[in-house]
Amino acid sequence: MMDQSKKNKITSDLLKPIGITKTFHIWMGFLTLSLAVCLYAYMFQLDKGLVVTGLRDYVSWGMYISNFVFFVATSLIGMLISAVLGLSGVKWASPLARIAEIIALAFAAVAGLVIVSDMGHPERLLNVFMYGRLQSPIVWDVTVVTVYVLISALLLYIPLIPDFKICHEKLVDIPKPLRNIYKLLSLNWKGTEDQEKLLKKSVWILSILIIPVALAIHTVTSWLFASTSRVGWDSTIFGPYFVTGAFVSGTAAVIIAMFFYRNSYKLQDYITELHFDKMGKLLVLVSLVYLYFNLNEFMVPGYKMKKFDATHLHALFAGRYAIMFWLVQIVGLILPILFLLFGKMRKPLPMTVIAVAVLLGAWFKRYIIVVPTMEHPYLPIQNVPMNFKFYTPTLIETFVSLAPFILVLMIITILSKVVPIIPIQETIEHHEESK
């Protein structure tokens, strides 16, 4: 049995971030203000129509859809860390599971809003439910993203039940209604063997269920593109190509989150250098797999250079998108792999810098997947103004695209202020076991 003082220290350390600080106020104030600016841009778009974006008849999907793919992609990490690593008994990952779940939930929930910002008639969203055609990948996407949000929420909540009990018990000086909410959410948790068993079983079932669902959300998202016969999208490996890419951006997002939580919440004892080291290795692994899929995706058509493929690939390799393409591939993928092979680079700070590069690369990669293809249809683009032929995002569009990021930050910030982001109960158990 571990001594009580150690247990108390863990509990108090991990409960400390909960509560409002001045920094929180400033930070949330800043986010709210930014969000207001972005919402104003969106109101402008609602009023004038999508003409305020750089989108036109040929490139009719642009930044919003790239953003959507990026959000869905990043949300996949919840599945990888809490389910795949959890089920395979990887012990070091368990303190990170909640961070991963929070990121998953935030990104997946906001992804739905991103797609609404791209709609010409957002007020008709309910048509999808009223007249939904099961043959449309959009209907599959709506269904599967909703299911994923639901499962992610459950997978975040259920392991939190014992911690809610601790919150209710230890956070004595918070307002009564709040304590009551904690009590309600703790579901009369006593930690009895039966309760323990039910909880473990539920988490186990959800961890298994979330694997196919997570694979499905990104595979279906890739099918929004692969179900058309356009060059660059008409690919049979689009599903796995997207899924592997998703792990890259998700892992990078978790690394960045780890760094910020560790420093601002003083969690150096709980998110240790070991965790960074392991996450660094994980990032190398998923990046290598993604690199392999990239090789397939570009090498195979690039070798043959069929008429329409050639036009498209030329724009990527040496044309209009060359700089972005090679930056994404080299700075966003190849260099991070090489750097992270060295142990010194897998320390918190250098690795966070690398993760930022990877995450940025991941966003621009989505842009490269979506936009250039639309600039290269089978039939020539003629008798339209110049801005129909090439897509350039507008300022308004950029602001509207920033809104989901702000929302994600808000959700993550709020969640980390109401729940302990490192599982308390689990950490205590781990310490007991290791004794």
Added chain:
Amino acid sequence: MLKSNIKLTILFLLAIFSFSKINAQAWDVPADKKAKNSYIKFDENTAKEGEAIYTKNCVSCHGNPGKANNLKTLNPIPPDLGAAKTQALTDGELFYILNTGRGAMPSFKNTLSEEERWKTISYIRSFNKQYVQVVSKTDPTKSKLVKIKLDVDSLTNKIKVAVIANEIKGVVLLKDAEINMFVSRYFGKLQIGKTLRTDSVGCVLFDFPKNLPGDSIGNLEIVINVNDEIYGEIESINKVKIGVPTNKPSLTEKRAIWNVLKLAPWWIIITYTSILLGVGFILLLIIKNLFKIRKLGED
């Protein structure tokens, strides 16, 4: 006086000019068509009506007659119709050219009525002071007397058309009358075979195609058009069961990925529904577990 002299000079120059250019291949008009004449007497009124038709259909390429403002970039060059070369053609020849068209010039047989076509020629002729019209012997009032009979041989798919006129003095067999056979289609008349002329007993035999789609039981609406020098133009419409019965299904009948939800492929309906039900069931199970946990913790 001076003005008309200039006009003549231009006409003359134009005539030379048109010869100096690569000469368009001459029209090859059959003798009987060449001799055809208008049953309408050309006068100022018909020319005026013809001008309206000309402005709408001809001026964009041929220009205004005598003004030499025709569109010379085309090949063959559409001639100025006031020029001597055009005016040298017979009315029948002009009528034939108007009917058939060539190259960039469309046929006006189906877009202008015979009357309109003659009035257009009347307008063109108004630029020729030397022109003297020969009016055809046609008496349009007599067209009411004409009867057209169809005799269908469904075995050989041949249709015999007999044309007679019930004159007071007795039945007249229309010899050497022009007969056209058409089948009514949604936007116009489809000609069957070529234009034929009736034999000495006023009959003509058409070979009818074996594979022409009719309605659901094979009925076709057959239009017989008779053009006789004396009796004028007569048309009769007949319903004949000589087509292929056609009952093509609607194009949206089958289950398909692009069809409405009700006609979605079974595999999509089954896969989607079963996955959704399966996931829903598991989630309900989890919710039930949560309630159990809560119950277990009650004091």
Added chain:
Amino acid sequence: MCEKEDNSKNKSRREFLQNIGIIGLGSVLAGSAIFAGFNYDRKKTNAQRIKVLTAENELLEIDKNDTTKVARFKAENLTFLQKRGREGIKGKRWVMVVDLSKCRNARKCMSACQNAHHLRPEQHHINVLKMQESKGTPPFYMAKPCQHCDNPPCVAVCPVDATFKRPDGIVLIDNERCIGCRFCIAACPYSARVFNWAEPLNSEEDKDLTYDVELNVPQRKGTISKCLFSADRLREGKMPYCVSACPNGVYYFGDENEDAVTNGTTKETVRFSKLLEDNAGYRLMPELGTEPRVYYLPAKNRTSPYEDKDKPEASEHLDSSHA
């Protein structure tokens, strides 16, 4: 142990809970999506149906409720027009034949179409393209309307049944239903669809018109528009706007079931199968399996030569077709 609570903290916790609530509601809605869809269709088929003769001598089967509405209220006309638009013209399978050898780039088709459908100058339901299949092959003009595919990729991906294929082969767009996701634009390999990015051209003048799905007028901001084979004209026995406007006899239009097409300029009616057979008719990008209802006759023996200045620019080296 914990810092002092204040109102904003209270608020943030409440927000979180609200969030969870919304997410939960959304999921329930998604779960019932399929159910709602089925119910909607069932409701439609079960309604009491009667036959009515329209002013155009069309025998239609419509809901009993609709007849009274049609007779009484202009506003309710919409229901009638929508129903009629989805049912199409019975027994027909519309086809178009474009004779490229006759095209002289007059573009009368484009302007007639834009006038009829109240389109902006850059919006093309039909577009005359300068084509060159590959370097060294001769360039030509190609009018390109919607191909009205029998296996339409655009209709397949529509999430709300806003774009649909009718029994007579026409692919229409219902801008009362369209959510503006533009998946159909992405799916169409012929770039045949346009979007109303801004307020449509005549939105002020058209605002009192009842929406006719067969004309797609009034156009609506935030929805798709596309070639409709002039479904409204076909009902009157007239050929499409573009077909009738062509001065050069490029277009033939007709009913495949009658095996006849009529030239829009000369009004000459010919057998559809024979026209294709005699002129080596073909369809665009047959390898995609879209089964277009628009056929092309090759650009041979052209009546007006394609001038060098009209050749696609070097920068448009992707200008080419699958022909």
